[in-house]
Amino acid sequence: MRLIFFLISFTHLVSFAQQTLPVWHDSTQIQREVQWLSSGQLHSSHIGSGMSRIFLFGGFIDDAMKAQSFKTLSNNGLNRTGAVISSDLVYTDYSVNLFGMKEFGLVVLAGYQNYFAASYRSDLYRLLANGNADFSGEIELADTRFFQMAHQKIGFGMVDKKTRSTFAISLVNSSGYQNFDLINGVFRQSPDKDTTDILLVGDYQSNNLGSFSNGLGAAIDVDLRIPVTVGKYNALIQIVAQNIGFVRYNKASNQYSIDSLYRYTGFSLNQVQGLGNETFSLADSLNFNPQKGGQTQYLPGFLQVAKIVDVSSLNRFQSFFGINMYTQIIYLPQAFAGIHYKVNRFFSTGLHGSYGGFGGARIGFYSDFTLGQFKIGLSSQDVLGTLSNSGFGHSLLMRLTWQQK
């Protein structure tokens, strides 16, 4: 099982894409299907593509890049940056009758997801980027959040042969998570920089021991396909609930709570002389209350309601639109809409726009190729960001499908 998890986890290294688009439905008769969907996105409300490319591939963030990111910081002060890397391998067998029921086939899946999200005030971003040397005044720290969780899953379920709706239940393993939530906070520095006040009210939980498994849990994946007819138009509505579940982390998990106002004015000479072998601990000064023990964390699940594309349709143009979200507070609901164009039976393409998630508006593009029993899809939800420096992130998706009809 570890080998399977490893192979699936590895796939995100060789593909870099985004998860949500395009969404299509294939209503043709299929015996069995294997689909490998690998996606990744990095999206920010203010970090430009040039700088976010450095976050992905490494490099030096120069003053010009920082200045550019300062220009697009939120006016109300709260900014978001996030990244989701996922890879899923799904085997669907329509030829078997699951539990003797001829309406249902078998689904076996394995997947990997690493979710990272952060929200922070503009002043805090400037402080971390530039330092405090030229700063004086007050920084609001409330609503500073950071969440990261990596998990793998392996599961099985059923597929409705007629509607292609699926339901699966999975065993979930997590190699770690971090959750930082600052409910209230202020950083204040005097003009002379000789007095610093820090108010912190919040929590931090983590389990990052570096081992493969630090917690186990369960999750369900539901993909409902509902045909609807409006007047003379037929449409297919998809309702997705993915990774809805939890992980119970082991007793080595850490939890820190803090409710502290600390004023730092430097040490006195007596304190310095008396320090000797003692070590000053900011954590102690800030009154951190560490605790160890098992913890339960919900997975960052994915919900989507959409009108999707039916690739079996004879129409050359089809629309698709919908709304999706992660069950995590930093990610805002994202609306998307696009147009699908079927060039011929081997090739189709599409253009779409989206707004929300970790940032603002993005324009996406995708192409699907059919080569015999194989379908290959390539997509980006953020074409500008991926191919130029003018966007606010990167997005790539690769979908490889093998179908036996």
Next chain:
Amino acid sequence: MKVLKLYFLSLIMLGLSCRKEPISWNSDWSLVLIQDTLNLNNLVADSILDINTDGSYNLVINRDLLNLNMEDIVVIPDTLIEHNVNIPVSVSVPPGTQFIDQIEDNNFDFGGLQLKKIFLKNGLADISISSPIQTMCIVTLTLPGVTKNGQTFSIEVDVPPGTNANPSVYSTSIDLSEYELDLSGVLGDSYNVIQSQFRVKTNPNGSAVFVNSSQQVNFEVAFKDILPSYARGYFGNRVIQEQQEISLDFMSRIIFGSIDLENINLTLTLFNGIKVGARAKIESLEGLNAQNNSVFLTHPQIGPWIWINQTLGTWDNLQPSAHQINLSSGNSSIEPFFENLPNLLKVNFAFELNPFGNTSGGWDELFSTSFVRAFLTADMPLAIGMNNLTLRDTFALKVGDTGALTPNKGNIEIRYSNAYSFGASLQIQLLDEIGNVLLTKSSESPISGSQNISNSNPVVPVNGEVIFNFNESEMPAILNMDRIVIIAVFNSPGNGQIASVFSDQFFAFKIFSNLSLTTKF
């Protein structure tokens, strides 16, 4: 198809090339490390400074160089009285019959002391009696010269039957606190003598027992931990030698330079609080500075014996005699002595009791309140001039794991407000764990001394800043340092001109670390 292959290939290459180098950016950080205000009270003990009405300091020293109390002068060692009492004749002893009654004079050796009377503050008598008599015996031990509240010390104990092979043993311990010991013997003309009376009789309720002259009844009285509260006698002709070392810690930070002191005036007073003829001698008074340079204080009364009269009065109204020695610039080498900046004073002192023998007829007296003391006092204006006076101090300072942060360059900035007339130039040394100097940096400008200070306006602070810049090549020294040495060279204006120091004067400072950091992960 070709396009597709290229697309895939580029994707794979893109993925494999992910994060080949770390993410990094530069930021500038400023942090106040130390913020404090110093005045002279921080440098020296408060107890030696006094403030005059005009706000100037007086140097006040009140310190014992020698202080001998009763237990230092009269030391009574642990002493044992031991007697093996022979039975006079072989005879059958009827019940209730006394067959031993022996009185003995016991002489103590008090190491040259000839004591006639002592009152005990503390002490123990461990008593042990052993008997081979084959019946229970009633043993009475009386020490006629040992009394408490007029009652003579006497115990009566039942000693169980014993045999010649296995004598019975009785042991007890008596607290001798507040007992008086008359050591002058039966006639009162002796010394160091305690009389003991030992009586043994058979059990009145037992049967007759045969005793023979080869048997012995033994008793021991061990006097332990005797501490007198009063002693009378002849304390002998003795010389008590004392060496005292007085550490002046704050002076140990001075490693170079000189100070000028004005109007130094010290008084050394010798007190005799015992009723014994005595004389004293300050054999030497040596001052050692941090560089181990030694200066001996010279004065006509340092070296020769000085006669000290006996005290007057009794224990509750002792009037010790005093002999004063004034040490001034005019009659001693006190100025060079202190301008050597000693951090250690070594005093060799001798005190001789009864230099002319037993002239009191055995009537030397010591009370619990008695003492012999050499006491140093000073009360003088503190006016100093500094000429390259160099102070050196070391602080433990270690930069921990910086994690993703790498310092590129930076500086240590000292913002100060100096209300003293003297200024200072600064140098810092960064040392590793074994004391190797990793880096030495001198300040680009000195700390300025305050100008225009006068007795009517003694606090006119001058503000400024001193900066130590560190370039990128010097950063490893900062990261590897274990401690930091600060060397300050003080100079008074006008080449060390002497000036008063005022209590409101201060040196306030804030030390900042300003660093350009590269965050890399």
